[in-house]
Amino acid sequence: MMTETQEATATLCRLQLGSELRRLRQKRGLTSTQVVKKLLWSPSKLTRLETGDNITVEPSDIMALCQIYATDEKTSEQLKEYAAVTKTKREWWQSTEFRPVIGPGPKAFLGLESSAAALHNYNSEYVPGLLQTPEYVRVLHRHSNADRSDEDIERMVELRMMRQNVLRRVPPLKYAAVINEAVIRRHVGGPAVMRAQLAHIIEAASAPNIKVQVIPFTAGVYRAMNGPFTTLRFRDDSTLKPIVYLEHLADHWVMRREADVELYEDAFNELQTLAPGPQESLDLIRKAMEEL
Missing domain, CATH: 1.10.260.40 (lambda repressor-like DNA-binding domains)
Structure with missing residues (x-):
């Protein structure tokens, strides 16, 4: 045994x-x-x-x-x-299939994400990876990885879809996302792609372990406007302390210092307080769908 x-x-x-x-x-x-x-x-x-x-x-x-x-x-x-x-x-992402399309930064994050018990994510520009549809992912990668072959792009899409299994595992990842209204208003891939993407967010948010909120433009200035971030917490019976993961165009890094982690966790709590509740936020997403 x-x-x-x-x-x-x-x-x-x-x-x-x-x-x-x-x-x-x-x-x-x-x-x-x-x-x-x-x-x-x-x-x-x-x-x-x-x-x-x-x-x-x-x-x-x-x-x-x-x-x-x-x-x-x-x-x-x-x-x-x-x-x-x-x-x-x-780990599954270390297979020969995904090795050519995954760099050290994403590889490190996948390990953290797969081990976390709870993940809080703020995004200001695009739909968080755990909530993306294949079509949405494909458009993003074709733009940011224009030098890659179609085969590599499809591997990247599959990799992103495989990541989302953390939301359906036993026990599932407890996931909370706060997104800027710009995320649901920006046309990525055209109206059809965006309608399907927004519908997917609404469907995903019906799961008890997933919570999605939208910061409307009318909210004005808020503390997290300087960039996206992810906080991760691990099992209660673990000796692992919460961490923060930051990723930008040229670099990525993990923050472990207690004061830094507390700063980002406080910022996320403020975002959740500032944003409308989950149901009102989903109404904002439905309105964005109607206007496409």
């Missing part, structure tokens, strides 16, 4: 492992510099382990850290089990 750890995703195990290693190091009162000097490692190696950035983790590295941190047998075995899962499991 498989243990709970063995049934977990490789990404979740990497993140859990990194969180635990960081906690154990700090509990022993050791700095990263002290640890890497003892093991003759590069500083970046320990950083990657503690942030869960390595695709696979060597159990021998975990054993070496457990010796330095003087962990008990139960903790050591749990950490080695996390490492073993990263060696034996692969």
